[in-house]
Amino acid sequence: MKQWLPYELHTHTFHSDGEHSLLELANSAKELGLFGIAMTDHNTMSPLLERDQVELETGLQIIRGMEWTTFFGHMLAIGIVDYLDWRDLGIKDIHRGIERVHRQGGVVGIAHPYRVGSPLCTGCYWEYEISDWKDIDYIEVWSYTFPSIMNSNQRAFQLWTDMLNQGYRISGVCGRDWHVSSKKVTEPIAVTYLSMETRESAAPEQLDLEKAAVDALRDGTISVTMGPLLQCSVQLDSTNRVYGIGEEVHVVEVADTARVRVEVDFSARAEHWQLADQELRVLLMSNKGQIAELNLSRNESAAVCGLRVEGLIWLRAELHGAFHNSITMIAFTNPIYFEQHQ
Known part of the structure; x- marks a missing residue:
């Protein structure tokens, strides 16, 4: 497990x-x-x-x-x-x-x-x-x-x-x-x-x-993370497989699109950090720079967006918000990688 x-x-x-x-x-x-x-x-x-x-x-x-x-x-x-x-x-x-x-x-x-x-x-x-x-x-x-x-x-x-x-x-x-x-x-x-x-x-x-x-x-x-646990996964629209952090997505069709799911686990080590209730920003970053922004909170702790995968080499999620009297990055994932097959 x-x-x-x-x-x-x-x-x-x-x-x-x-x-x-x-x-x-x-x-x-x-x-x-x-x-x-x-x-x-x-x-x-x-x-x-x-x-x-x-x-x-x-x-x-x-x-x-x-x-x-x-x-x-x-x-x-x-x-x-x-x-x-x-x-x-x-x-x-x-x-x-x-x-x-x-x-x-x-x-x-x-x-x-x-x-x-x-x-x-x-x-x-x-x-x-x-x-x-x-x-x-x-x-x-x-x-x-x-x-x-x-x-x-x-x-x-x-x-x-x-x-x-x-x-x-x-x-x-x-x-x-x-x-x-x-x-x-x-x-x-x-x-x-x-x-x-x-x-x-x-x-x-x-x-x-x-x-x-x-x-x-x-x-x-x-x-x-300095606070909650940030998760990210990718599923190509042409397949049923879900790829997690550190894994490689095999892209066969250049025009393929993907569903990216991000989730924040606010229960992880919750007694060891403090984070005010707020709308948090999750930036999806890649070799193309920022390609999407999602908003999450304790009430809405997961979100999904679609994106084109053409030209992607890697993708990671970054969690930003007010933390310890600063507006800062609170957490980040390691990349999901993309291998383009043409």
Whole structure:
């Protein structure tokens, strides 16, 4: 059975520069209604020695990983088994490092690519030379708390959009870069929902659950939000099949049209965010720019529109409205892709 499950994908403990232990971090994540976290301490996997015990004690899934923290950028490696060194790689050698992660079955993500760098944060700003963007699995397009209003995140979001427009299928996620206790945070927190198969969490099945999360990151079955969960699907008028987030629509007829359905689940983690009753705007964005706008609310939480699919490469939904005293993007989905067959 597939479910949408909330994750935090960028976390730290006192094994690097965080304030808390893995157990304290996991307990805080449970209090926030999260299903799982990725453990991504800087250049170490040592907190994962406690992983099995902490998972058993808290019921929280912990995905193995690390934040490759270098002079030329920070790269998240998620789903790896063993520690990976970066010190033999120069600014032109990032693809060799990516290959090491992929060889272990993991995925790589560019962390906070436009965060202010040295001397405030050595290597935070991404400077590695990427010769083939197909090697990049995801970009952390939202980072830190209340991420939508930060200029560095807006630049990262535009980078992601530019890559999608060029035909690259790269996932977009959020990462809190969680270092401090939640009790010190007053700003909104974004989470990454992954659509994945789930099972009863007996110990032998945890690795299967980890693989499912890594596959979701690789495949882009992802929706990101600071509030309610945003959903989007496409159905071609010439077929009965419904395509979801991260899937590929096979377009045979150039003149084909599609029904796009968007829906907002206001019940998802509802106790962990506040959103005033209002008419929310859902923008349908694509390689052609904005192609539609729909209005949703708690009373009317779903809407459908028709559109022509000729020339479409990708399509995503973005939820906008008044949130935390700002007019901002509240949530976005990853793309549904289109493959034009003529």
